[in-house]
Amino acid sequence: MTGLSERLAQLGRFGLEHVQSIGRSGVFLFLAIFSRAGFSNRFSLLTHQLYSIGVLSLLIVIMSGLFIGMVLALQGYNILIRYGSEGAVGQMVALSLLREMGPVVTGLLFAGRAGSALTAEIGLMKTTEQLSSLEMIGVDPLKRIIAPRFWAGVIAMPLLAAIFSLVGILGAAMVGIDWLGIYEGSFWSSMQSSVRLVNDIGNGMIKSLVFGFVVTWISVYQGYDAVPTSEGVSRATTRTVVYSSMAILGLDFILTAVMFGDL
Amino acid sequence: MRMRTIEISVGGFMLAGVLALLVLALKVSGLSLDSSNKTYTVSAMFDNTGALKPRAKVVMAGVIIGRVTNIELDRHTYMAKVEMEINSKIDNLPLDSTASIVTAGLLGEKYVGVSIGGEVDYIKNGGRFEDTQSAVILEELIGKFLLGSVNKDDQ
Numbered sequence: 001m002t003g004l005s006e007r008l009a010q011l012g013r014f015g016l017e018h019v020q021s022i023g024r025s026g027v028f029l030f031l032a033i034f035s036r037a038g039f040s041n042r043f044s045l046l047t048h049q050l051y052s053i054g055v056l057s058l059l060i061v062i063m064s065g066l067f068i069g070m071v072l073a074l075q076g077y078n079i080l081i082r083y084g085s086e087g088a089v090g091q092m093v094a095l096s097l098l099r100e101m102g103p104v105v106t107g108l109l110f111a112g113r114a115g116s117a118l119t120a121e122i123g124l125m126k127t128t129e130q131l132s133s134l135e136m137i138g139v140d141p142l143k144r145i146i147a148p149r150f151w152a153g154v155i156a157m158p159l160l161a162a163i164f165s166l167v168g169i170l171g172a173a174m175v176g177i178d179w180l181g182i183y184e185g186s187f188w189s190s191m192q193s194s195v196r197l198v199n200d201i202g203n204g205m206i207k208s209l210v211f212g213f214v215v216t217w218i219s220v221y222q223g224y225d226a227v228p229t230s231e232g233v234s235r236a237t238t239r240t241v242v243y244s245s246m247a248i249l250g251l252d253f254i255l256t257a258v259m260f261g262d263l
Numbered sequence: 264m265r266m267r268t269i270e271i272s273v274g275g276f277m278l279a280g281v282l283a284l285l286v287l288a289l290k291v292s293g294l295s296l297d298s299s300n301k302t303y304t305v306s307a308m309f310d311n312t313g314a315l316k317p318r319a320k321v322v323m324a325g326v327i328i329g330r331v332t333n334i335e336l337d338r339h340t341y342m343a344k345v346e347m348e349i350n351s352k353i354d355n356l357p358l359d360s361t362a363s364i365v366t367a368g369l370l371g372e373k374y375v376g377v378s379i380g381g382e383v384d385y386i387k388n389g390g391r392f393e394d395t396q397s398a399v400i401l402e403e404l405i406g407k408f409l410l411g412s413v414n415k416d417d418q
Contacts, residue, residue, distance in 0.1 A: 044266065051269045055276045085368070094291050159280025166283040169291060188290075193320075195292040205284070 025221040032146045032220070045148040053114045053149070054156030060113055061106060061160045062167050068101060069093060069168030073175040077182070086176075087186030093172040094191040098204045099260065102165035104252050107211035110157055111244035115219035118149055119240040122223025123233035131224075146220050153219070157212025158205050165204065203259045210251060215244045302329060302348035303388035307362040307375075312343045313398025315364055315373045321347050323377040328353045331375060347375060357382040363396035373398060 076089040122145065125131050131141045169191075176182040195201065219240050226236035312334060321329035329349035337344045349356070359380030366373050377392075386392070 044270075047270055047273050050273045050276065055272045058276065058279075098287070098291070156276075159277065159283070162280050162283040162287060166287055166291075169287075191291055197288055197292045201284070201287050201292055 049152030065164040065167035066171040069171030070175045073172035090187035090191035091194045097165045097168045103207035106161040106164045107248040118219040119223040123226035127228040153216025158208045161208035301351040307392035308342040311397040321375045356386045361394040362392035364398035
């Protein structure tokens with residue numbers, strides 16, 4: 001009997017902990033977003049974060065975009081050439097990049113490259129008691145540390161996704177037109193006749209905005225909530241990447257179902 | 264000095280992202296800046312639309328002149344009512360023009376082909392193609408062909 005009630009208590013504790021953590025992260029997000037930053041240098045803080053989150057992620061995003069576009073073109077060509085419709089490679093690459101691959105792969109790279117760095121940085125700040133020191137001198141770490149990082153992530157992610165898609169399409173054009181000899185006109189015209197500005201590009205951008213929001217949220221919260229030991233920081237970093245990837249893939253399904261499900 | 268480099272590179276990054284979006288919008292989606300061209304609506308009744316989908320193109324003489332906006336079943340005649348919007352520059356379709364559902368290639372998409380009639384009066388906004396040709400269903404054709412050849416063997 002005591003064993004059973006102990007089990008039940010364990011389950012309850014588990015549930016409470018998780019609900020509590022979700023609630024804490026919600027309050028945390030709310031405070032980070034809606035607190036008025038009173039710093040005169042808040043734009044330079046944001047610029048710094050945009051640099052380390054956005055600009056430094058450019059290389060990996062561009063390289064991955066290029067290679068993914070090239071691989072998509074190769075694979076699509078191998079299949080479509082059988083039906084003599086290799087011109088549709090342009091359409092296939094553009095749609096799969098803009099609708100799915102662009103936001104999702106950029107989101108995963110973003111979580112691995114920028115999200116983990118954010119968590120580690122904030123977690124280490126907490127471990128070395130920099131956050132508490134900030135509080136001691138009367139500076140709110142939510143405003144000073146978290147908010148600029150959060151906004152930088154939300155701003156950088158759609159831009160990175162757009163760059164990813166564009167570079168991917170250019171890579172596909174390079175492989176398809178220059179290497180495989182697809183007729184240039186049919187490559188671009190099949191793309192232009194099938195891609196819609198709002199339905200494809202717009203929805204892709206909405207997806208990447210949502211992913212940027214979620215990934216950055218998870219990253220800064222995990223860093224802020226990390227157990228202040230070296231092991232705790234390492235755990236938090238791992239959790240950031242795992243949770244972000246799962247959130248991206250799960251949300252992607254939901255968003256796709258909402259956006260393209262009735263087609 | 265270091266701050267300045269960071270600012271410049273961030274500016275470049277933001278610009279690159281916005282430019283990428285712009286190129287995607289203009290080059291990839293084929294959005295032309297004067298895409299606000301006007302259209303008028305025409306409908307047509309078909310016995311069978313095959314796999315015609317909304318957004319399919321409406322083509323005359325190989326040139327796209329509009330697209331399908333809506334397909335629904337008419338309760339009374341049990342025919343499919345296809346609504347399409349036609350570029351208002353093409354406002355001189357004769358009343359007896361024929362709308363037919365054709366397939367691009369063997370496996371290609373279905374679209375509406377318009378062939379010209381001889382009437383003096385033109386179809387107006389909200390008008391209708393009186394003369395239509397339904398989609399050719401490949402499976403039915405194959406079925407007829409198979410049946411025909413089987414009968415020949417029996418004789």
